[in-house]
Amino acid sequence: MQLSRPATPAGDRDGSRSVLTVTDYTGEVHPEAVYQALLDHDVFALPVCGQCGRAHYSPRVLCPHCGSTSLSWQQSAGLGTVYSTSTISPRNAEPYAVVLVDLDEGPRLMSNVVGIPAGEVQIGLRVRARIVQREDGAVAMFEEDRA
Amino acid sequence: MRTDEAALRGTTAVVGVAESDLGEVGPHLSSLDLIGQATVRALDDAGLDKSEIDGLFCHSAFFQLPPVAAAEYLGIRPRYSDSTAVGGSTFVGYLRHATAAINAGMCDVALITYGSTQRSAAGGLVSSGTPLTKSYETPFGPRLPVTAYALAAARHMYQFGTTREQLAEVAVAARKWAQLNPVAFDRGELAIDDVLSSRMVSSPLTVRDCCLVTDGGGAVIVTSAERARSLRRPPAFILGAAEAHWHKDIFQMPDLTVTAAAESGPRAFELAGLTPADVDVLQLYDAFSINTLLFLEDLGFCKKGEAGPFVAGGAIAPGGRLPVNTSGGGLSYCHPGMFGIFLIIEAVRQLRGECGPRQTADAHVALVHGNGGMLSSQVTALLGDESTV
Numbered sequence: 001m002q003l004s005r006p007a008t009p010a011g012d013r014d015g016s017r018s019v020l021t022v023t024d025y026t027g028e029v030h031p032e033a034v035y036q037a038l039l040d041h042d043v044f045a046l047p048v049c050g051q052c053g054r055a056h057y058s059p060r061v062l063c064p065h066c067g068s069t070s071l072s073w074q075q076s077a078g079l080g081t082v083y084s085t086s087t088i089s090p091r092n093a094e095p096y097a098v099v100l101v102d103l104d105e106g107p108r109l110m111s112n113v114v115g116i117p118a119g120e121v122q123i124g125l126r127v128r129a130r131i132v133q134r135e136d137g138a139v140a141m142f143e144e145d146r147a
Numbered sequence: 148m149r150t151d152e153a154a155l156r157g158t159t160a161v162v163g164v165a166e167s168d169l170g171e172v173g174p175h176l177s178s179l180d181l182i183g184q185a186t187v188r189a190l191d192d193a194g195l196d197k198s199e200i201d202g203l204f205c206h207s208a209f210f211q212l213p214p215v216a217a218a219e220y221l222g223i224r225p226r227y228s229d230s231t232a233v234g235g236s237t238f239v240g241y242l243r244h245a246t247a248a249i250n251a252g253m254c255d256v257a258l259i260t261y262g263s264t265q266r267s268a269a270g271g272l273v274s275s276g277t278p279l280t281k282s283y284e285t286p287f288g289p290r291l292p293v294t295a296y297a298l299a300a301a302r303h304m305y306q307f308g309t310t311r312e313q314l315a316e317v318a319v320a321a322r323k324w325a326q327l328n329p330v331a332f333d334r335g336e337l338a339i340d341d342v343l344s345s346r347m348v349s350s351p352l353t354v355r356d357c358c359l360v361t362d363g364g365g366a367v368i369v370t371s372a373e374r375a376r377s378l379r380r381p382p383a384f385i386l387g388a389a390e391a392h393w394h395k396d397i398f399q400m401p402d403l404t405v406t407a408a409a410e411s412g413p414r415a416f417e418l419a420g421l422t423p424a425d426v427d428v429l430q431l432y433d434a435f436s437i438n439t440l441l442f443l444e445d446l447g448f449c450k451k452g453e454a455g456p457f458v459a460g461g462a463i464a465p466g467g468r469l470p471v472n473t474s475g476g477g478l479s480y481c482h483p484g485m486f487g488i489f490l491i492i493e494a495v496r497q498l499r500g501e502c503g504p505r506q507t508a509d510a511h512v513a514l515v516h517g518n519g520g521m522l523s524s525q526v527t528a529l530l531g532d533e534s535t536v
Contacts, residue, residue, distance in 0.1 A: 083302065084302040086289075086294050086352075088350075100398055110396075141287075
């Protein structure tokens with residue numbers, strides 16, 4: 001346990017964003033900050049339990065499945081399936097799809113499917129993560145997986 | 148003292164119920180004023196004096212330290228307080244907590260109360276507390292809580308072939324009940340097509356699939372069965388109650404077509420020694436039309452996936468085969484942020500036979516089911532008249 005370890009990514013320190021890998025964060029004890037820092041460096045990773053082997057989301061200090069604190073970060077393949085979808089049509093903006101995606105690694109997350117009209121997002125659609133950098137922090141969105 | 152929970156069956160009863168002014172009370176009444184109104188009326192209903200309240204059960208998004216604030220306002224000094232906060236279902240859970248406290252000798256007369264002026268004061272839902280934890284949902288623009296329920300509805304439609312028309316049946320049935328309730332907020336004509344063609348909030352749910360935004364307060368008084376029998380009104384005995392929650396945020400819900408009511412329902416029935424076939428009237432927390440379908444299934448009134456056809460053709464409307472949400476529900480009667488206490492009030496009135504044109508014939512057993520959060524907290528209670536104990 002490295003309680004004093006800063007949550008800022010190692011890659012920032014020498015300005016080489018691309019060298020950041022999930023292994024820099026093994027044993028890190030600030031789960032939300034690490035998740036966000038990895039995303040901010042274009043890495044979509046999930047906490048995986050060293051005891052039961054299952055991934056979880058959202059990040060936390062213990063495995064919600066077995067209770068172990070032996071957690072490490074693994075880069076997600078970013079592939080998943082739309083579990084449910086709802087279209088929201090704001091008065092002065094394009095409609096968008098709020099989705100729940102079941103990742104192939106197991107966890108479900110809320111996100112948006114982008115790149116196709118909201119009304120064409122269907123349950124069962126295969127999707128691939130696309131990290132979108134935003135002012136308020138990077139987020140993992142999804143686009144149709146055409147592979 | 149340690150006992151099997153089933154031994155608590157019928158040991159307590161609801162002896163007083165009342166609403167405050169409802170709908171849109173205007174800018175000059177506060178949420179605490181509505182609690183005051185409802186409490187005075189419930190005490191009068193029960194024939195009890197304010198000084199006899201020694202247990203206070205209160206949750207609010209409008210003021211901090213809810214039981215402390217409510218007690219100060221009412222001028223009471225409870226020796227037992229509970230501010231469990233699990234969303235709109237909280238108040239149904241208080242029936243169980245009050246039963247425990249009364250049986251343990253920790254209080255004798257429990258007041259459960261709620262008040263909200265969300266319509267007059269805010270014009271929309273006022274949520275409890277300021278979230279200081281990171282949200283893994285808001286960055287993606289859901290219109291919560293609607294989108295959470297919309298995602299459940301979309302999944303139910305996908306898995307079971309449920310239609311938007313079947314969802315709309317729930318809203319139309321609620322409206323027909325509301326037309327029989329003089330204090331219901333929305334009593335105008337509503338047809339299936341009206342629901343379908345209303346403004347889409349978060350597909351597949353339109354604004355008519357969503358609960359009202361109203362003001363309102365309520366009060367429910369619980370005491371021991373012995374005491375209850377000496378009071379003014381026929382007691383509504385608490386036969387069994389159970390609570391369950393499996394998630395908070397919708398993305399953490401294991402299966403969006405199965406709520407924790409599938410756990411709270413069977414447990415409550417077991418404690419009460421009853422089955423769904425014994426229930427004469429149901430009050431299900433209908434924050435959104437999909438709720439009623441999910442709860443009919445999870446509580447055992449039809450099989451999983453079959454609630455759409457089950458409610459079709461006015462089956463849960465007045466004159467239908469199963470009376471559900473006879474007040475008009477959160478969809479048409481009132482919904483001041485948290486609706487749980489109003490489910491209890493209507494159930495008790497049905498058991499007493501006080502409901503006039505919307506009265507269910509031979510109502511001996513009422514089921515009350517509370518929902519909280521994003522289909523998160525589920526609480527089921529069974530109430531019965533004297534013939535059931």
